[in-house]
Amino acid sequence: MTDMLRAPAEVKYADELDWLESIDTGPKPFSWRLSPRMVRLFVLGSERADGLDRPVAQKWFGDRSFVERSIVTLASDRGLLLIGDPGTGKSWLAELLAAAISRNSTLVVQGTAGTTEDHIKYSWNVSMVIAKGQSPDSLIPSPIMTAMQRGVIGRFEELTRTTSDVQDALISILSEKYVSIPELKDDSINTVFAQPGFSIIATANSRDRGVNDLSSALKRRFNFVRIPVVTNKKSEAEIVRFRTVELLRRHEIELDVPPTLLDILLQSFADLRTAAASATSDDEKLESSLSTAEQIGVLEDAILHSQFFGDRSLRADTLARSLVGSLARRSPEDLAILNKYWHGTVEKRSKQEAGEWEGFLSGGREAIATLS
Template identity: 85%
Template sequence: MSDLLRAPAELKYAEELDWLESVDDSPKPFSWRLSPKMVRLFVLGAERADGLDRPVAQKWFGDRGIVERAIVTLASDRGLLLIGDPGTGKSWLAELLAAAVSRNSTLVVQGTAGTTEDQIKYSWNVSMVIAKGQSRASMIPSPIMTAMETGQLGRFEELTRSTSDVQDALISILSEKYISVPELDSDGIVFAKPGFSIIATANSRDRGVNDLSSALKRRFNFVRIPVVTNKKSETQIVRFRTEELLRRHQIELDVPPTLLDVLLRSFADLRASAAAAGSDDEKLESALSTAEQIGVLEDAILHSNFFGQQALTARTLASSLVGSLARREPEDLAILNKYLHGVVEPRSKDEGGDWPEFLEGGRDAIASLA
C-alpha cells in the first residue's frame, strides 16, 4: 500500500472487505464476493441498526436509493450506466461497487476519441503470431474480455467520449454475453461467466459528443447521480477527501471549520451566479463540482505545508480558488473579480471573521494573473 501512489479500493479496504465477507451469511448472486446487503454497507457505511461488531465507514456520499438501484442492476443481466455532471462521484462509486462485488476494480477501459474496438474485445501479440500463428495463447484479452472469462465486473469510463462504432461493440457483449474471435478455427468464442456485467460512466455535459445508440441504451440501466447541493453532505465529502489527503502526505495540518465554511459558501455563491448567467461568457468555465472544491482545498493545504506557516489561512485558500478556477483570460478573471467586489467585500464588512483576509488574498491572486 505505501508503495502505491493510489491504491485501488480493493487493496485500500482489503481488511474491511475480508471481514465483511467472513460475517456475510446472506445469499450472493452468481460469483459475487459479498451479498447485495454487504455491498451496500461497504459503500454507504454501517448504521447501528445493522448490528455489526465493528464500524464500517461511509465511502460514497449520496442517496441510498442510487446505490441500491445500482446494485440491483448489477445482479440483473443488464449493464449499469452511471450518468451525471463532472465531480459527482460516478467513477468512485463504480470502483467501490467493483471492489465489493469482484474484489477487482482494475478491469477498466478508458473512453476517449482514440479508443478502439480492440481495447474492448481483444488484440494480438504480434511476435507470438509470427512465431506460432494465431491461437488463444497469442491473443491479448481486453479488460472487458477478462471480466467475461472470470465472471467479474468490467468498467468503461467516459463511454460517450468514445466513437459510436466503438460503443456499438458493447451491444453484442451485453446482449449475447460472448465475443466471437473469427481468426480462430476452433475455440473461437469467449463466453461470459455468471457474475459478469459492465459498469459504465458518462458525463452529462458530454451530451451530443457521441450519443449512445438506441440499441445500446436498451442494454443499460441508467442511474443518474445528481450534483451534491446539500451543504451537510458536501461538507462530509470534502472532509473525507481532505483527511485522506493529509494521511497520504503525512501532513499534520488543521483545517479550521470556519475556512471550510468559507470554501463551501464561495462555491455555492459561484454556482448561483452561474445558474443566473445569461450566456456562457458570463459563467466560469469550471463545472464548480465538489471534486473541484476538493482540488482547491488540496492545493491550499499543500501550499501551506510546503511554503506557508504550517497552517491553512484564508489568504492561501483564496489564492488557490482563483488559481484553480481562472481558466480563461480575461473572462474568468473578470467573473471572479466581480464576485469578490459584489459578494465577498460586503460580506467581509458585515460578518468579518476570515472574509476580509479571503477578500485580500483573492484580489492579490487576480492582480498577479491579470
C-alpha cells in the same frame, strides 16, 4: 499500499472487505463476494441499527436509492450506466461497487476519442503471431473480455467520449454475452462466453451530450442511474472532510482544517453556482463545473502550498489564491467573473462578518490582479 500512489478500493479496504465477507450470511448472486446488503453497507457505511461489532465508514456520499438501484441492476443481466456532471463521484461509486462485488476494480477501459474496438474485445501480440501464428497464447484479451472470462465486473469510463463504432461493439457483449474470435479456426476456442457474475459499469459525463450520443440500441442494454451534483452543504462538507483526511494521511501531514475556512470554501462554491445558474450566456459562466471534486482540489492545493511554502497552517488568503488559480481557466472571461464575485459578494461578507473573510478577500484580490 505504501508502494502505490493510489491503491484501488479492494486493496485500500482489504481488511474491511475480508471482515464483511466473513460475517456475511446473505444470499449472493452469481459469483459475488458479498451479498447486496453487504455491498450497500460497504459503500454507504454502517449504522448503529446494523448491530455490527465494528463500524464501517461511509465511502460514497449520496442518496441511498442510487446505490440500491445500482446494486440491483448489477444483480440482473443488464449493464449499469452512471451519468452525471463532472465531479459527482460516478467513477468512485463504480470502483467501490466493483471492489465489493468482485474484489477487483481494475478491469477498466478508459474511453477517449482514440479508443478502438480492440480495447474492449482483444488484440494480438504481434511478435508471437509472426513467430507462431495466431493462437490463444498470442491473444491479448481486453479488460472487458477478462471480466467476461472471470465472471466479474468490468468498467468503462467516459462512454460518450468514444466513437459510435466502439459503442456498437458493446451491444453484442451486453446482449449476447460472448465475443467471437474469427481468427481462431477451432470452434472450441474461437468464442469467449461470459461467466455468471459478469456485468459492465459504465460512466458518462452529462456535459458531453452531443459529442458521441449513445444509440437507442445501446441505451436499451443499460439501466441509467443519474448522479446529481451535491448541493446540500452538510453532505458536501462530509465529502470534503472525508477526502481531506485521506489526503492528509497520504502525505503524512498533520493539519486541522479550520471549520470557518471549510465554511468559506463551501459558501464560495454555492455562490458561484447560483451565479452560473442565473447567467444568460456561457461567457457569464465559469468554465469549471464547480463540482465537489473541484472543491477538494482547491483545498488540496491550499494545504500543500501551506505545507511546503507557508508556516504549515492553512490560512484564508492561501485558500483564496488556490480557488482563483484553480477556477480561472479562461482569460479574460473567468477572471472577470471571479473579479465580479470578489467585489460584489466577498467584499460585502468581509465587512459584515469580518474574521477569515477579510483574509479571503485580500488573497483573492491579489491572485486576480496577478493573473489579469
